[in-house]
Amino acid sequence: MITIPPYLKPGDTIGILCPSGYMPYEKAVTAIETLTGWGFHIVTGKTLGHQFNYFSGTDEERLNDLQQMMDDDNIKSIFCARGGYGMGRIIDKLSFKKFKRNPKWIIGFSDITVIQSHLFSKYKIASMHAPMAAAFNDGENKNQYIQTLHDSLIGRKADYVSAGNEFNKKGKASGILVGGNLSLLAHLTATSSELKTKNKILFIEDVGEYIYNVDRMMYQLKRSGKLDKLKALIVGRFTEMKDTTIPFGQTVEEVIRDIVKEYDYPVCFNFPVSHDKENYALKIGSEYKLSVSATMAVLKEI
Numbered sequence: 001m002i003t004i005p006p007y008l009k010p011g012d013t014i015g016i017l018c019p020s021g022y023m024p025y026e027k028a029v030t031a032i033e034t035l036t037g038w039g040f041h042i043v044t045g046k047t048l049g050h051q052f053n054y055f056s057g058t059d060e061e062r063l064n065d066l067q068q069m070m071d072d073d074n075i076k077s078i079f080c081a082r083g084g085y086g087m088g089r090i091i092d093k094l095s096f097k098k099f100k101r102n103p104k105w106i107i108g109f110s111d112i113t114v115i116q117s118h119l120f121s122k123y124k125i126a127s128m129h130a131p132m133a134a135a136f137n138d139g140e141n142k143n144q145y146i147q148t149l150h151d152s153l154i155g156r157k158a159d160y161v162s163a164g165n166e167f168n169k170k171g172k173a174s175g176i177l178v179g180g181n182l183s184l185l186a187h188l189t190a191t192s193s194e195l196k197t198k199n200k201i202l203f204i205e206d207v208g209e210y211i212y213n214v215d216r217m218m219y220q221l222k223r224s225g226k227l228d229k230l231k232a233l234i235v236g237r238f239t240e241m242k243d244t245t246i247p248f249g250q251t252v253e254e255v256i257r258d259i260v261k262e263y264d265y266p267v268c269f270n271f272p273v274s275h276d277k278e279n280y281a282l283k284i285g286s287e288y289k290l291s292v293s294a295t296m297a298v299l300k301e302i
Contacts, residue, residue: 002285003125005103007155010039012076015069017045018056020111021084025049028081031133055086063090070099081133083110113180116284118193126285148281157301162271164295167257171266174289175231179203186217189224198229205236207275211248218259232266232290237274268297
């Protein structure tokens with residue numbers, strides 16, 4: 001049984017922090033103003049605007065900041081201002097004893113995939129893969145993708161449409177949605193945080209990788225059995241991809257298409273979940289229905 005944290009009401013408190021990489025405070029201001037405009041009270045952690053080399057603090061500082069917000073009954077949701085790298089360094093030191101009794105939405109993506117996968121695999125607690133603070137900047141705070149974060153926070157069910165793609169494999173499937181950043185999903189293999197993907201709808205996305213790296217990570221998922229018994233696969237956007245001096249010879253989409261071609265479940269390509277502006281809020285641990293046709297793909301929360 002999956003635990004769905006309580007949805008938020010006007011006046012509820014959202015805690016904002018940086019559990020991994022550094023983010024200047026000013027880059028989170030628009031997000032704070034928008035969340036406040038939605039009717040929520042905002043408290044910021046010590047790691048937002050704080051820097052220790054690449055990170056938003058030492059491992060101990062980041063651990064303590066996140067632990068405090070997880071244990072604070074007054075904080076109803078934790079909004080990660082950015083990802084980066086660092087969650088894997090502290091995940092095993094976090095205590096979930098109190099959090100299990102009083103779960104709350106942990107929001108973010110990229111490096112936040114680590115704690116989101118950990119929550120689902122170890123404790124069957126849902127979380128929210130959704131836009132982070134930078135997405136609110138540059139006048140984009142009112143776009144449809146930011147709006148899906150608001151809708152998800154207050155409990156509205158998702159109903160998303162994605163354009164058709166020549167690589168799509170048609171079909172329909174229902175199941176619990178899991179996934180996140182491909183690099184992190186591969187990195188978590190054989191750890192206590194790895195995702196259990198059997199009978200699940202899996203979604204993946206990534207940024208800034210070499211094409212051969214995507215090939216390697218997909219084969220890691222395949223060889224470890226993560227792709228064998230899916231209900232469906234959602235391939236999000238792979239942005240800022242790089243190629244080697246001697247070209248790999250395939251696009252990322254072609255790489256993934258060939259690796260999963262032997263399976264008979266539906267596959268949707270180019271779905272709007274990514275490190276770019278096109279990033280729908282998705283609830284890891286919630287049940288969805290995916291319908292893939294020649295002209296579109298529809299993902300509905302059940």
